[in-house]
Amino acid sequence: MTTDATPPARRSGSRTRELAQQVALRLFTEQGYEATSLRQIADELGINKASLYYHFDGKEAIVQSLLDQRGDEAEELLAWVRAQPPAPDVIAEAVSRWVDSFTEEKLQGIRFLTANPRLLAGMARADEEPRVGAGLTQLADELSARLPSPSPESAVLLRMALLSINAAVHAAAGTSADDTAIVAAARRAARILTADLLCGRERSALDAHAGASRLSGLRDGCSATA
Numbered sequence: 269m270t271t272d273a274t275p276p277a278r279r280s281g282s283r284t285r286e287l288a289q290q291v292a293l294r295l296f297t298e299q300g301y302e303a304t305s306l307r308q309i310a311d312e313l314g315i316n317k318a319s320l321y322y323h324f325d326g327k328e329a330i331v332q333s334l335l336d337q338r339g340d341e342a343e344e345l346l347a348w349v350r351a352q353p354p355a356p357d358v359i360a361e362a363v364s365r366w367v368d369s370f371t372e373e374k375l376q377g378i379r380f381l382t383a384n385p386r387l388l389a390g391m392a393r394a395d396e397e398p399r400v401g402a403g404l405t406q407l408a409d410e411l412s413a414r415l416p417s418p419s420p421e422s423a424v425l426l427r428m429a430l431l432s433i434n435a436a437v438h439a440a441a442g443t444s445a446d447d448t449a450i451v452a453a454a455r456r457a458a459r460i461l462t463a464d465l466l467c468g469r470e471r472s473a474l475d476a477h478a479g480a481s482r483l484s485g486l487r488d489g490c491s492a493t494a
Contacts, residue, residue, distance in 0.1 A: 285323045285333075287313055290373055292330045297380050301327065301387060328391060334377055335400055341369060342403025349410050359411045360462050363429045366407075367458045370433050372447050378437045404430055415465060422465055429461040 291312045295304040306327065310320040324330045345365055352358045381388060408430060412423045428435070436454035445453070 288320060288323055289330060289334055293376055293380060297376055301384055339399025339403055342400050342407060346403060346407045346410060354414055356466050359414055362411055363458050363462050366430055367433050367454050370451060375437055375447050378434055425461050425465055429458045432457040
C-alpha cells in the first residue's frame with residue numbers, strides 16, 4: 269500500500285494522480301511493466317479501478333504523464349534561461365537546476381525507461397521527438413550560444429553536463445551506490461564539465477567544488493584561478 273496516511277476519499281485529485289504515478293513507477297520497476305495491472309496500482313492506492321481510470325485510461329497514459337512532466341520541467345527551465353541576461357554564470361545555474369531537480373522517483377523513472385526501450389519506441393510518434401528530449405536539445409542549444417567560445421566540442425560537453433544524472437544512473441548499475449551517492453556523483457560530474465566549459469581548466473572545477481555548493485560559484489572560481 270502507499271505510505272500516504274491521508275484517507276483515499278479525502279485526497280485531492282492532483283494528489284491521487286501524483287501518488288498513482290509513484291506507485292505505478294515502483295511496481296513497474298519491481299515486477300515489470302507487463303506484469304503490473306491497473307487493478308494492482310488501484311489496490312496499492314486504496315481506491316477502485318474506476319477511480320484510477322478517472323486519472324489514467326491505461327498504463328501507457330501513466331508512463332506518458334511521467335514523460336510529459338519532465339518535458340514541462342525542461343521547457344520551464346528553458347523559459348527561465350531565455351529571460352536571463354547573457355552572462356556565463358547562467359549556464360552553470362541552469363545545469364545545476366536541472367541536475368538538482370532529480371528526486372528518488374525521477375531516478376527510478378530513468379531506470380524504468382532504460383529497461384523498457386521497446387515500450388518507449390512503441391509510444392513515440394513517428395513525426396515527433398519526445399518533449400523532454402526536444403526541451404533538453406533546445407536548452408543545450410540556448411546555453412551553447414552563451415558560451416564564451418562556442419564550438420562543436422563545447423556543445424557536446426554541455427549536453428554531457430545536462431545528462432550527467434542519466435550517466436550516473438547507468439554507471440551505478442551493479443554497484444552499492446544508493447540514490448544519494450548517484451545524485452552526488454552527477455552533481456560533481458556536472459560541476460567539472462561546466463567549469464571546463466567556462467574556465468577552460470579542470471583545476472577550476474575542483475576549486476569550485478571545494479568552495480561552493482552550487483555551480484553558480486564557478487564564475488568566481490574562474491576569476492580566482494585565471
